[in-house]
Amino acid sequence: MCGIVAYVGHRQAYPLLIKGLKRLEYRGYDSAGVALLNADGLKVFKKKGKVAELENELKAREPLATIGMGHTRWATHGEPNDKNAHPHYSSNSKLAIIHNGIIENFATIKKNLQKKGYEFRSDTDSEVLIQFIEDIQKETGATLEETVRLALHEVVGAYAIVIMTEDDPTQLIAARKGSPLVIGIGEEEFFFASDATPIIEYTKEVVYLDDLQIAVVRNGELTLQNLDKTTQIPYIQKVEMELEAIEKGGYEHFMLKEIFEQPRSIADSMRGRLNAEDALLELGGLRGYMDKLADAKRIVIVGCGTSWHAGLVAEYIFEELARIPVEVEYASEFRYRNPIIKEKDIVIAISQSGETADTLAALELAKSKGATILGVCNVVGSSIARITHAGAYTHAGPEIGVASTKAFTAQVTVLTLMAIAVAKKRKTISEDLYRQLLIEIDTIPAKVERVLKASEKIKEIAYIFTYARNFIYLGRGLNFPVALEGALKLKEISYIHAEGYPAAEMKHGPIALIDEDMPVVVVATKDSSYDKVVSNIQEVKARKGRVIAVVTEGEKQLHELVDFVIEIPKTHEILVPLLSSIPLQLLAYYIAVMRGRNVDQPRNLAKSVTVE
Ligand code: G6P
Numbered sequence: 001m002c003g004i005v006a007y008v009g010h011r012q013a014y015p016l017l018i019k020g021l022k023r024l025e026y027r028g029y030d031s032a033g034v035a036l037l038n039a040d041g042l043k044v045f046k047k048k049g050k051v052a053e054l055e056n057e058l059k060a061r062e063p064l065a066t067i068g069m070g071h072t073r074w075a076t077h078g079e080p081n082d083k084n085a086h087p088h089y090s091s092n093s094k095l096a097i098i099h100n101g102i103i104e105n106f107a108t109i110k111k112n113l114q115k116k117g118y119e120f121r122s123d124t125d126s127e128v129l130i131q132f133i134e135d136i137q138k139e140t141g142a143t144l145e146e147t148v149r150l151a152l153h154e155v156v157g158a159y160a161i162v163i164m165t166e167d168d169p170t171q172l173i174a175a176r177k178g179s180p181l182v183i184g185i186g187e188e189e190f191f192f193a194s195d196a197t198p199i200i201e202y203t204k205e206v207v208y209l210d211d212l213q214i215a216v217v218r219n220g221e222l223t224l225q226n227l228d229k230t231t232q233i234p235y236i237q238k239v240e241m242e243l244e245a246i247e248k249g250g251y252e253h254f255m256l257k258e259i260f261e262q263p264r265s266i267a268d269s270m271r272g273r274l275n276a277e278d279a280l281l282e283l284g285g286l287r288g289y290m291d292k293l294a295d296a297k298r299i300v301i302v303g304c305g306t307s308w309h310a311g312l313v314a315e316y317i318f319e320e321l322a323r324i325p326v327e328v329e330y331a332s333e334f335r336y337r338n339p340i341i342k343e344k345d346i347v348i349a350i351s352q353s354g355e356t357a358d359t360l361a362a363l364e365l366a367k368s369k370g371a372t373i374l375g376v377c378n379v380v381g382s383s384i385a386r387i388t389h390a391g392a393y394t395h396a397g398p399e400i401g402v403a404s405t406k407a408f409t410a411q412v413t414v415l416t417l418m419a420i421a422v423a424k425k426r427k428t429i430s431e432d433l434y435r436q437l438l439i440e441i442d443t444i445p446a447k448v449e450r451v452l453k454a455s456e457k458i459k460e461i462a463y464i465f466t467y468a469r470n471f472i473y474l475g476r477g478l479n480f481p482v483a484l485e486g487a488l489k490l491k492e493i494s495y496i497h498a499e500g501y502p503a504a505e506m507k508h509g510p511i512a513l514i515d516e517d518m519p520v521v522v523v524a525t526k527d528s529s530y531d532k533v534v535s536n537i538q539e540v541k542a543r544k545g546r547v548i549a550v551v552t553e554g555e556k557q558l559h560e561l562v563d564f565v566i567e568i569p570k571t572h573e574i575l576v577p578l579l580s581s582i583p584l585q586l587l588a589y590y591i592a593v594m595r596g597r598n599v600d601q602p603r604n605l606a607k608s609v610t611v612e
Contacts, residue, residue, distance in 0.1 A: 300346070
């Protein structure tokens with residue numbers, strides 16, 4: 001987490017950095033800061049709170065400089081306050097650093113520096129690194145670039161860093177290991193950032209820094225070297241992203257925009273892959289791996305948060321259609337429990353950002369044990385996309401709201417397409433069902449459009465439950481992960497305690513919580529478990545729980561039984577999560593807005609979790 005951005009060139013750096021930091025704020029928003037270098041020297045300005053607060057503070061004295069860097073923080077070491085905000089100076093205040101990641105051995109390095117008399121102005125691991133660099137510089141007299149290299153050789157942990165020095169107003173030094181860093185290459189100007197969003201209005205030409213690479217811009221030239229000093233030729237790529245994709249476009253929040261974008265993002269995730277009319281389905285990124293997938297003895301899916309929920313949906317679909325056993329694991333658990341990986345196991349990582357530290361580490365572990373690793377990522381060029389053998393992008397477009405919405409439905413769509421393709425190859429579904437599924441999935445964007453029409457009704461329901469203290473979400477089969485995801489959405493952005501459960505499991509515990517003050521959201525679509533879910537609803541009603549049910553259009557029975565009904569169009573059972581998850585996103589959104597929460601940047605969270 002943490003967002004970093006830096007610039008050197010002919011423009012005024014300060015406004016560019018502030019704009020860039022606002023775009024990166026999804027990565028953390030505990031504090032923000034900038035460092036700028038001009039004739040007055042290297043100056044750092046930083047403040048607890050959001051980027052706007054820093055901007056406010058500096059309004060009267062917008063610093064002028066054509067080189068600078070900025071940081072927006074998600075606290076790991078040291079509480080979020082002014083002194084722990086980045087950038088951090090070295091002791092002589094001639095060097096400054098911004099850092100995203102964690103220096104795991106910072107305590108040992110700090111102790112050694114303290115013995116030498118170094119004093120620290122913050123509690124962060126990042127300040128330790130810049131002090132360490134200053135110390136090596138003093139001891140060796142080496143160039144800054146060499147010093148950085150020497151320091152990084154000693155560092156254990158993850159980092160994306162940018163360093164500035166008062167001694168050279170043309171120089172920025174950046175390096176990465178584990179945390180993302182993109183370099184934008186303009187006309188006699190260079191940009192560094194955690195992702196391409198602060199860069200794209202100036203240049204579309206970017207270089208993705210690899211792990212253990214150091215990039216140096218000096219006197220208008222970029223050089224790239226590995227930590228071991230071998231020179232690398234920068235591989236310049238074009239980013240496809242357009243500016244409008246990262247702006248709110250008239251919506252009050254990014255989250256609402258992203259919820260309403262789903263008809264398009266789901267369609268985009270199928271574009272070029274599906275031709276329902278001619279019964280053609282091909283995921284280009286998996287070409288060459290379809291035989292392996294079809295031959296798999298087991299599929300292990302790893303992910304975190306919402307992506308893990310998409311994995312649970314995929315488990316049902318893969319097992320149902322392709323008859324391959326699937327296990328879904330929290331990446332953070334998988335990586336530390338010496339998992340058994342066998343030949344012919346396929347490990348699929350699901351990750352919107354493609355940067356989640358635990359997911360990345362889980363994949364690396366699986367790869368080291370000889371598994372074929374595949375990725376389902378949204379961010380093109382992300383670390384997971386690059387280390388996997390093959391994969392399928394979700395193409396949902398940039399997702400900025402911290403709570404994932406359109407990325408989830410795009411993940412489920414892509415995983416469903418994968419399952420259908422594998423099932424066809426394995427001949428575990430009939431030609432008829434294959435065609436029927438393709439035709440039906442093709443209609444999903446239009447059906448999502450219809451679900452979104454219920455937004456006003458959902459808003460009214462949200463109003464009634466604005467001040468609820470708890471929520472339970474229930475579902476069975478494919479709607480069980482949907483219930484989990486609905487509960488996660490609500491707690492993430494409204495801070496209401498919410499739990500998702502398989503509906504039948506309710507009677508083994510959560511039923512004790514049910515009374516007239518307990519709202520229960522039940523996903524009760526007309527599918528194979530419908531009758532059972534109706535019985536579970538009866539159990540809730542018998543205990544005076546208030547039920548909000550997501551039902552299939554045209555169904556009658558539940559209208560009588562429950563307190564509130566939200567209808568979604570009929571579709572094939574396999575595809576229901578693509579529709580049933582959407583009312584739950586809207587319900588969470590409206591409740592959070594009514595409670596006055598910061599929906600796009602909920603407290604304590606960050607969109608991209610690049611630390612363990
Ligand atoms: C964070 C985000 C979640 C997201 C999870 C996994 O916790 O706040 O919304 O689901 O990370 O992220 P990924 O990028 O790997 O999907």
